[in-house]
Amino acid sequence: MVIMQLSLLILLVSPLLAWQFPAYNMTPGVTPVSHEIYELHMLVFYICLFILIGVSVMTIYCLVNYRHSQGAKASSIKGNLKVEIIWTVIPFLLLITIAVPSTLVLINIVDTSDPDMNIKVIGRQWNWKYEYLDEGIEFFSDLSTPLAQIKGLEPKGDHYLREVDHPVVVPINKKIRFLVTSDDVQHSFAVPDLGLKRDAIPGYINEAWVYIEKPGTYRGACQELCGMKHGYMPIVVEARSQEGYLQWLAEQKGEAYVSSDPNAPVINFVPPEPAVIKMDHDSIIARGKQVFEKHCALCHGLNGAGGACPTLVDITQKWSEDELISIVLYSIKGKAMPAFEDVLSDQEIADVVYYVSNSWNNSEGQLISAETVADARR
Amino acid sequence: MDAVQKTRSARLMRWVMTTNHKDIGTLYLWFSFSMFLLAGGMALLMRIELSMPGEQIMQPLFYNQLVTAHGLVMIFGAIMPALTGFANWQIPLMIGASDLAFPRLNNWSFWLLPFAITLLLSSFVVGGPPPDFGWTFYAPLSTTYGPPGTDAMILAIHLLGISSIIGSINIIATILNLRAPGMTLMNMPIFVWGWFVTSFLILAIMPILAATVTMVLTDRHFGTSFFSAAGGGDPVLFQHLFWFFGHPEVYVLAMPAFGIISEIIPTFSRKALFGANCMVYAIIAIALLSFIVWVHHMFTTGVLLVTQLFFMYTTMIIAVPTGIKVFNWVATMHRGSISFEPAMLFAIAFVLMFTFGGLSGIMLSVVPADYQYHDSYFVVGHFHYVIVTGVYYALVSGVYYWYPKWTGRMYSMKLANWHFWVTTIAANFTFMPMLFVGLAGMPRRIPDFPLEFAEFNLIASFGSLVFGLAQLLFGFLLIQGLWRPKNVSGQVWDGAKGLEWTISSPPPYHSFMDPPKVVGKTYQ
Structure with missing residues (x-):
């Protein structure tokens, strides 16, 4: 029994250790909003931890000091209005310290005004469709993990279930507004690194914005049960420099890309030869x-x-x-x-x-x- | 028909026809335990599938069907009937009544259950396919895209709702009319108060659920468009209706559990419940607040800023009365004389781990952070801490507390201690990793996951198997106890207060035929 009690103690302390490994905490992300969310999360976490430790220490103190087996005599006290008021007011004050910053961050999050560009995101059973509203390009984005990896016939790749055939490419340092909707059932467009989660609901267009500070590939997935292949509709956002984004855009449109830098070599986009479709x-x-x-x-x-x-x-x-x-x-x-x-x-x-x-x-x-x-x- | 057959069928018919609150309570409890094992088995299948990345033992569609059945059977087949079982056994004994107010209605509300659950699960065997959209059955996944088994689910929910509603009416009528002379409302034991308030919650929300599933039914078959945007309806309306039922439902499960704990901690601390009146006010406050927090399940659906702020504040405020309850339990132990019987072990673990689950709920109430937590495994970890190490712990604690009263026999304390330690360690191994993979971004309700979540999922799967085995031990020791000597006194626990301890163990088939006279608070 002592071994079990000790192992439970170790287990209950372990989350404090695990918190030190960022892989198992919320990501601070790469947008101003995701940083703010992360800080809010840590603030609330520490407040909750403080309360948890308080309750636990008090409980353990009672369990150690007032044991029937050691002849403790019970007091006949039935209540105390003063302490009841204290432990009503203190949690209330703690909640206010959480509520104020939460409100400020939230007001910032919902402010989707004056975006630099708009991308319409359409959730579908089971892929995502992206429409660049200002550029007139659109494409589907499907899971690209081979089925053999899912079935365990091949070793799994590094980005197993978090890779797609057409990532959504965006520039950094621009306010990008996503207009999220659905063609069929409810989905949820979520990329943790961008602090982004909006439900895709048929008949609704939900707005969200991101401002990415660092180039990179950010991965997420549908977060609302949407049917059989809910677990197989990832989201990959590729954030590139303005230059890289414009180059990608030109490729998509099949145009020549002219760099704003006069010294840069002109890259002529050569459209691929239309492949001959063999009908044997x-x-x-x-x-x-x-x-x-x-x-x-x-x-x-x-x-x-x-x-x-x-x-x-x-x-x-x-x-x-x-x-x-x-x-x-x-x-x-x-x-x-x-x-x-x-x-x-x-x-x-x-x-x-x-x-x-x-x-x-x-x-x-x-x-x-x-x-x-x-x-x-x- | 020979004599042996006659007694056998008479013995069977006793359980079918019984109107005795103790018999029906027993039926409720055994039925709920078997449903708990069934739905728990479904959970274990899912944990096996999730033990490693990649497809292990089932196809994604079957996984979704299990997700749905696990949730529905656990809530409507296991936890709610178990709580009703406690109400059946305990409320008449604790208020000095001879039975519930409507004994025949009571029989009916139990016997609806097995048929409802059979109907619910029938689509697994008769070629449904069964519902596959989670217990929340969001439209339009359950309407336009729902499989034929959805209709069986809808009718099953109607039956379950009728059962709950008539059960609640019965409990309210019993509490209002059949209290022993001298027992005022404020003098009632807290368990009875918990169920009293819960009954009103059930009466308020079950009709909403019935209306919602009926709208789903007519959307599916009669050409209406309540939840279809294409026909001028609104998929978000479904979520408002569902969670208007769904959030108070959480407190329907929690409130009687609070009541059980409020009985057990004073007994084994040999001290009166601290601030008993405040406990009652806290229960009422929680019940009222539970009606105005439902949108916290829907922060990411794009509801207005003011709506999000309002529901964030109300959700935070509900922590205050819940905190009052926790602090009062701890204060009850303070300067008490504590002993560690299995019931008390589970009650203490309840206080700590329910607090843990509740605090993760405060984190979820913070809207910006909820944008990261929402529909991730963090939520799964959160509500399993609240429901498993909260409500289920209270139920187990209550069984260990009242089992000697119900049967007149004492279970094996040694096995019960083992049950406690293994369960508590395994539960934390199961649900703690879920919080972490959730923070790291793992969505819920997926049959397969990226490699970075592999280690913690394996730990959770391992923990869940041990947890499952420990519950088989629980079932075993309860049955084994029935063969142990019938030698328990009426008082059973030296610190126990209340009317049920003034009569023999087991109580006579019809107890309190003459109402006892109550002076002052029964539990102090």
Whole structure:
């Protein structure tokens, strides 16, 4: 029993030690707001710690000094109005010392006026869409961790579940306003390093702003349960210098980038040659497999055997090719499957449907062209 | 039908048809314990999945289904029925009544439960798929996107709500009408006060929950758009309605637990409860405040600045009456004569760890900091400290306290001590790491996580398995106790005060047929 009591004591003291390891505390972050939040957090933490230690010390004092086994006699006191008032007023005063700075920080946080740029963030089942409202560019941002890592078939990378194919790139030292909304269910747009968390709610546009002081890559994830792949929709924000940001912007728009520095070499952006889309069986299968593993395999299984979702083995006996295209585009009402009409291009849908209908006991010989998919779109 | 069969079926029918508060209390307690083990098993499955990064034993969808079922069964199937079980056994004994005011209603409110929980979980076996959106069932994930099992959940919540409402009416009527002569309201034991206030909370919030789930139902099937932005409705309205129910619900769980602790600490300190009247005022203050704090669950939804400030202040203020309770418990021990029976061990641990959980709640009330904590594992750690090492500890403490009174037998003190130490260490191993990974930014309700959270999650998973085993020991020692000699006196604990200790252990099947005469406070 003594061993157990000692180990409990050590365990209860351990958080004080753990607090010294910043990896397990709240991040101070890289924006003025996140610094303020961090300081507020530490202030409240120390006040709470003070109260906890006070209550614990008092309790332990009683347990040590007033033991029945050592012949302690109980007093007949039933209460004392004076001390009741004291321990009503003191916590009240402590709370005021918390409430005042909290209010000031909060007023600053909600002030989204006069931004330097606006980015609309749309939460979707299950990726993020970013629209640079002042620049006219938009893109989807999907998890890029390979399924094999999730399933434990490959060693996990450093940024397991916190990496995406298209990070949202922003400049440092600018007031960036995020307009957060959702296409389907509720999500939450959260990046701890930026002190940022706003719910993405269908029908609402919530505002938040950040002012990043340090270039770097900042990672977060959806924080509101949004369905099956809630744990698989990370957010990656890349903060670059103004120069680097403008360069990235030019690339996105397919324009030449002209540096503001006259000595800098002019970088001419060369748009990539449009790739020739090979329409032979093996190429389509290879492309379709890629799309499948990225968007479908987590639920339907790498080998199509299903699991949480319906199996795809023998699927062509249940649905025709046109029906499959329509299901991928628009899903089936009442099913967990998301609609891919905005996420995948016509070519990708054609490829993945061909891949599915030619794998796992399915055999549909017909090639599907992107035009077929385009026709199927309502 | 031969004689043996006849007695067997008569024995069974006694439990089905019983209107006796002690029988129904026993049914409630055993039912809630089995639900606790069931929902706890679900938690262990989730902890196994979360023991390491990567997919371990289940698919993400099944994980979400477990998250939902664990929360709903724990709250509506385990904790609330356990508290009602205590109310059934103890309120008539403590106020000197022969039974509850409406014994048949009492039978009905128990027997609704097994069917409601069966309905709730039926979608796991009949091919639902079962609900997968967490016990908070936020729209539109539960409406437009909800699986067919959602409808079974909605009807189950209706049944559970009816059960709670008629139970509360029964308790209010009993307390107002059946107190022994001489027992004024301010003279009632604090446990009875806790349940009295809780009953009013239940009457106020359960209809709100019923309305909310009905709106979800009509949104799903009858073309309404209460919560659908596309039809002119409002998804945030759902959260307002849900948390208007949900926050007082937390105090529905906590208030009777406060009451149990307020009975046990004076007994084993052999000293009157310090500031008993202040304890009653604190309970009432908490109950009133609990209706005006709900938006602290929704600070990140983009509610107005003034709304956020108002709810931050009210949430902070609720710490004051809660603090009064904690300080009074400690003051009760001060200059007492303390002994460390298992019930007292759990009560002392309750005071410290509930305070710990409550203080993390003060941190959560600070809106700017909440922008970092919200929906992270910090919240999961916080409410498990409050509910497990708070409410569950109070329940266990109460069982150790009143078990000899209920059965006339004493459980094994040695096993109970082991139960306490293993549970307390394991609980901290389980829930402390959650606070830290939450601060470091791990979102809640995810089946898989980045590598930097791996060590602490493994510790939490390990702790949870030990915690689970310790609760099996608890079940074992309670059953084993039923075979121990029936030799406990009516008084049981030398410091215990109150009407229930004036009668034999176990009490006669019908106790207090003639109401006792009460002079002054029963518990002092």
